[in-house]
Amino acid sequence: DGGITQSPKYLFRKEGQNVTLSCEQNLNHDAMYWYRQDPGQGLRLIYYSQIVNDFQKGDIAEGYSVSREKKESFPLTVTSAQKNPTAFYLCASSISTGSYEQYFGPGTRLTVT
């Protein structure tokens, strides 16, 4: 089955530690995205990538970093510089960044204490 996987589903870290969230897709999509969702809120775009080896900052990129070395993979690192890292992180992909038909993974709930 084609889809997007994110791991782990729940992640706990101590303040000051960097943590990397995994996102893999086998939909052969060029575009991938990372969003953050806080309780009762909508989605906020962190980073996006249109093609391999290219990525752009979204609205809230500070304290985050990404890489896109393979078409299938778009990992997100939450660094210690991110002031409020506890959130629900969602990865998505689409055929291109011109498409609003984005397909989401199940999400990773990160808790930093």
Add this chain to the structure above:
Amino acid sequence: DAKTTQPPSMDCAEGRAANLPCNHSTISGNEYVYWYRQIHSQGPQYIIHGLKNNETNEMASLIITEDRKSSTLILPHATLRDTAVYYCIVRARGGVIQGAQKLVFGQGTRLTINP
């Protein structure tokens, strides 16, 4: 981008059709209507989109009024698993990419399917 207005909550009996309205009176000619839903603690799920013709897929039907100022998402035989928050968004599609086509959700409609 056109703004959308949806009722904050709705209830529907299991097995009945759920009709979710969305007003988008400032929609422009090149903007599509998209519907997503988000089940609690899961990622959003794309449902359907349309421009001016009614659309149907395996999940739902989308009815867009002739003046395109409103639309209705129809889940024909709602099940308990359809309980979710449903989001209607309006966006232009394709064209020159100015930036990521990021999804911006409003408050949506919290649909509860009752047994």
